[in-house]
Amino acid sequence: MAAPPFAERLTRLSLELGRLDQALRGASVTPAVVFRQRLTAIQRYCAVDGWMIDPWYLVAELHGLAPKVVGQDSFERGTTVDAASHAFTLWRWHAHPDEMQTNAITEAEAEAFLNDQSSGWGPILNAGIAFHRWLESGRPRAPFCAALGRYWHSHDILRTPLILTGIEAVTPGAPWEIESWLCCWLDALLAEVRETHDLLRQLERAKRQALERCGAQRRHSRAPQAINILAIQPLVSASMLADRLGMSLKSALQLLSVFQDRGIVVEVTHRAAHRLFGLAGLDPLRDVVTPPNRPVPGRKRGRPRKNDPFTAQSVLAEESAQLQPPTRLDPVQFDYEDLAAAMNQADEAMMRSSRLIARLKGKMAS
Incomplete structure (x- = not known):
């Protein structure tokens, strides 16, 4: 009997999860790995939801800093703020859920999607089958993804509270037939695990370099x-x-x-x-991060007057720095034939209207 197509992927994922769990247990930078991995996972989750975010924008929000709102107009700036709000909500689901979110996560755990699966292939594949059924039922993904983090810990698959969901398996191009989707989900999960392992090595390397510079x-x-x-x-x-x-x-x-x-x-x-x-x-x-507003040296308090020499000099210097050197433009020949034809047609239409109005007035008078 041939093995299912997901068997080899499941084996590779199990081995990588074991290596990652062992490495995180003995690492001194595990809290930093958790923080940075969650940022990457939130960025990936937002991309699936159609939001492009800068993870450092979210870091600034989490630490009470004022991030720069980028955008050419109010629409782009509003889109940036909406994306940051969506990312912060997802962060709350996984890091600090409120009462409503906690109840939703508990309900997702209590239902048969995580606890009563018996595929015979172990808890990892059971979670994938549960995820597929949850999505098929049309319910929101956030409660299940947050419950999935607890599931890894409760089944001793991963002791570190990472966000490993395989969320890229729910992109529009992913197959939906159960076996093909499980293969796609296991591949996405394996990529997240390997990326986290690379992040661990990167942070450990940064720590060693800092100690060497010290x-x-x-x-x-x-x-x-x-x-x-x-x-x-x-x-x-x-x-x-x-x-x-x-x-x-x-x-x-x-x-x-x-x-x-x-x-x-x-x-x-x-x-x-x-x-x-x-x-x-x-x-x-x-x-x-947006720099704080600092007073300009030599400038008095309040709005300066128009005839203030300091303000006039600074404005002139700023304008002269922004002005581009003038360039001579080549002469341009304009073609007015189409415009003249359109104006002639408009004149003819107005004359016809005038004659029609005159005839109507004559009939009404008679």
Whole structure:
């Protein structure tokens, strides 16, 4: 008897899941992997839903920063805000569900979609069959995908709370026949697992490079411990670092300043106070965050007058910097034949209308 087409894919996925689970259990950057993997999963989920988002935009929203709203007009800017709202809602489903979302996830777990499947191929394929039936019933995907994360943990498949759903199997081009769809779902899930494993290696490499840049330190130095905290926490403030390391706020600020000068960390808020730092590699987040409004040196408070010399000079300098050098245009010959013909037709129509109106008036008078 020939094996089903999904058997080989199921074997590869099981092995990769085991390797990933073992690697995450012994890794020191697991919290950072969870955070970054969730961002990637939310971006992938939004793409399936038809929303294109920047994951760093979501990071800025989660940390209370003001992201730049990009777009040429109000429609594009509104689309960006709507996409960010959709991404934040999906994040809540998986990270911090509210009462309504928690009830929906519990209902998805309680129904027979996850608990009473018996395909004979193990819990991974049972989850795929349950996912297919859930989608076939026409219900929303978010509760099931959130329940799927609990399912991996409850069946000891994956102890780390990652978002592994194989969501790309529900794209319009995917087949819907059960065996073909299961193959597509297992392939999508395998790609997510391998991508997470690559992310783990990337973050561990970033931590090692940060420790190497830190250089030789004194025996009682807190710098290696600070690197470990920065590798685990996405963004760290000076007060948080001081609290974690048991040092003064001034010493924590000095340590972060040294790290920033050496290129170990980047500051992402553009602020002079209440700053947030992350390991090198968070430059995209810094580009997304809106810098605070700072007063222009030499400018007084309030709206300046039109005859203010400082304002006039700054405006003239700005306008002169923006003006392009004039270029001579070649003479253009315009063809007015079509316009003249159209105007002649309009004149004839007006004359016919005038004659018709005159005849009607004569008949009414007689």
